[in-house]
Amino acid sequence: MESENNYRSLENPTEDIYTAAVRLRVQMLNGEPRGSVLHTKLKTLLVKLLLFICGALVAAIVLLVIYYFITIKNEDIAVTRQQNDSFMEQELRILQSEIATLSQRNTELSTKLSALEKQCSALEKSSQSQTCSMCPQGWLLLNSKCYFFSSNKLDWDSSRDNCTSMRGHLVIIESEEEQNFLQNELNRNGLESYWIGLTDSAVEGHFVWVDGRPLDSRLSFWGKSRDGKLQPDNWNQNGQHPNGEDCVQLHMKQNYTGWHDVFCSRLRKRICEMAAKAITFNMRP
Template identity: 35%
Template structure:
């Protein structure tokens, strides 16, 4: 029986050796021969060589089977799946480690740079959020006999002049006849005026240019006002406005304006805008 996986050549060699031994034994035991013929020395000597030949053939067969099996194993293995030699693996690993180390170093440098830029940005942000130093202006000080209200100084005169002369005097002091826009300002000035039989004071309003079109001394038109009931009435060509404060307690600040001829001599009220940063020594 042929060994599994053996070639026809080795099978023939093995069969021939078996047949030769059988023929020799047959000759020795052939019928009709009265005695067993002695075996020739040549036959006795060649038997060990035939046994060695048989063993050699078997080893060759085993080797051939191993070669075929290994060839079949590598033939059936997918393309490109062969194992990398240890040296190549080591070289590849060393290269990967070097590349990874270089990448880590680069990332560390970028991190340090970003940290520096972040610190600069935080410093700028802190500077923008720093509390602003408020420059305090010196307090507004009005000249002697002037009274401060809402960034303006007011003078209640002791002498009397007509409306135009009163305006000229105020200008000589860097001021003008008072311009009154709010009830608070009107009440403040009213409280400064003394009571009397008919105490009246010029302030900065006139309709001398166009009748019934009242304007302030800065040229702006009057809006609203604090006229007494029935005023202004232009009774005798009355083109200038004044404030009246009497002994009648029922009179109130917000109804105290009258019109009168601009030629009358009356006390007056001057106003000087100071501003928050202006200081005027007494």
């Protein structure tokens, strides 16, 4: 009867498996009768308990493994993303630097191209050829002539020889355009006086250029002195220079500009001139 009661107690739905198994185990240890049916039920319960525990452990292990791999994968993704961001930032900085360099280079080339276009003129539109007037480095171009403005000072004779040594000559001014060009350059370089290639040292009052051509009075640009007198005045400094003033400078001052005759021994900067070198390019492919 007691075994039957025990069996009924196992069927009680309010009693959990673990509690029932423990109670039955206690009863068996206390020497209570062991029915074959009860013994079989106990084994079944223990097996189920062990299977439940094993299943729970396996599930926990699987969850832990999944969590581990998800965590590792997320960390790898984060590290990879950080590395990619760092690499992209570095590449961006490199590209920005290259863009700045290219932009500066483009500006320099545009400036040179603009200057080159001023030096070049198309011969014929149909010929697809172009001729360019080229000047040595440090010389300025106007039309087909090159001009050099010195930074040091020499007397007139030494200035003439210096220009000759550079395969040029002291400047010969042949037009108003040329005169204005030279004056504008002098204004940019500072208000100073520069030797030009004009003198009357051979015959007083008969001015000639360094190439031997006489001055055309229609193309002369004489200035005025401080007292308002028109140049040239051949001043002899109260007899201290009997030969007077025989060399001509391009005078640039705030109140008076133009050509002035002065003593050839004075130290002045100089303007040298030479013919530009013409180079023809064939633009045909």
